[in-house]
Amino acid sequence: MNVQQADPLEDVLTLIGTTSRLSVGLVAGGRWALSFDPPEGIKFNAVRRGRCLLTVDGVPEPIPLAEGDCFLLVQPRAFTLASEPGVRPLPAGPVFAAATGGVARAGEGEDVVFVGGRFGFGERARELLLDVLPPVIHVPGGTPEAATVRWALDLIDAELRERPLAATLVTEHLALVMLIHLLRLHLMTAGSGGTSGWLAGLADPVVAPALRAMHARPAHAWTVAELAGVAAVSRSTLAARFKQVVGRGPLEYLTGWRIELAADRLRRGDETVAAIANDVGYGSVSALSNAFKRIAGVSPRDYRLASLPPRRSGPPWPAAAGR
Incomplete structure (x- = not known):
């Protein structure tokens, strides 16, 4: 039977009014660790250089992050970024409040560089999208499937570095492109076992x-x-x-x-x-x-x-x- 097909993911993202906003960048080096309060909406970070560990409340094991990796924190849970296990974390709030030139700094040196932000949604996002996703989605950057994500991150970097006209608007739209590709990659790699509800049905x-x-x-x-x-x-x-x-x-x-x-x-x-x-x-x-x-x-x-x-x-x- 030939029947017109639609895109439920596009329908839901449109209905819940998805927006994006980039946050202050982070540069870190040496032995360091930062603890973050539970964010609103979906928090995302991408490692542009270096390696670190991500620990999320309620997730049993730390998640190693390598250069090019991204993660989406879907649920409002506290999390920690650290150079290695066993480092006592500092609260991230004061570190980001002291940022200069749009960059916060932790530890000594520039071993690790992050770009990040958050996605905001309308009132129905929790029921329609966020509750059918796992608490954290980790997308390794070294796979061919993540090429579009790397492309979007490269353009975001260029916009933030060079600051041409309308750079903020461009980066926010690129972040939305990245979100869609991250969700696609999650469905491709996790299948229906990594989600629930209608999103599992798409896989x-x-x-x-x-x-x-x-x-x-x-x-x-x-x-x-x-x-x-x-x-x-x-x-x-x-x-x-x-x-x-x-x-x-x-x-x-x-x-x-x-x-x-x-x-x-x-x-x-x-x-x-x-x-x-x-x-x-x-x-x-x-x-x-x-x-x-x-x-x-x-x-x-x-x-x-x-x-x-x-x-x-x-x-x-x-x-x-x-x-």
């Missing part, structure tokens, strides 16, 4: 075609049999595999994604609830309202009112299935 050869079809046409009245045809497997195989990998059935996932799309449009615009209902696959306002209230706990109209400032931007949402 599964049976589930991925069905996911992409639903994202391409969320308003279509999909059946499990039709999605099984897209995936070229039996209805029972798709249903079981989807539940196993994603944590919920295909039609339950479709309902959740439709409600995400509806909630996003309710937060952002002044479209009528009827127009939104029609566009996300519900034939009437009452049908959307029933589904929305079942998942979000409130009606679409109440959700929109709660999204207006100065009130909080949304109601509590149930935890995603499969975690």
Whole structure:
């Protein structure tokens, strides 16, 4: 069956409003160690020169970092960067507060050079993306697959060093390019075993075609049999595999994604609830309202009112299935 396919990762990154910001660089040498407080959003660092150790709270073993390596700290956990084991860490805050020329310094010398920053997201990022990723993603830089990441880092370095016009904007966009490639590499190397939920489904050869079809046409009245045809497997195989990998059935996932799309449009615009209902696959306002209230706990109209400032931007949402 030839069915239009979409890119769920692109859909989610767009919906959650991904932004990036580079932070002060770090140069370190000799025996040194810095302890960092749990960051907001996703923290990233790349080793441009040298080697060090990364230790993350809750992760059993230290992660050796070599030149060209990157890591994403996905969960808000404290972490330490150190030249070697056994060095007593200093708090990173004062070291970065004393930075000059956009560079913080630790220890003696310039054995290790880092570039880093963080990615910010909208209110639904924790449920939609961050909770389906492992706490830390380490991407070695010495592999052919990481070539695009190295390219982005080289350009970021050049922009920061030469400071041409609009350098900040360019580096922030390059950082987003790097994030997408890091997530791609993670899916390629870890497969569905390194993630959970819908992101694990993208790495599964049976589930991925069905996911992409639903994202391409969320308003279509999909059946499990039709999605099984897209995936070229039996209805029972798709249903079981989807539940196993994603944590919920295909039609339950479709309902959740439709409600995400509806909630996003309710937060952002002044479209009528009827127009939104029609566009996300519900034939009437009452049908959307029933589904929305079942998942979000409130009606679409109440959700929109709660999204207006100065009130909080949304109601509590149930935890995603499969975690």
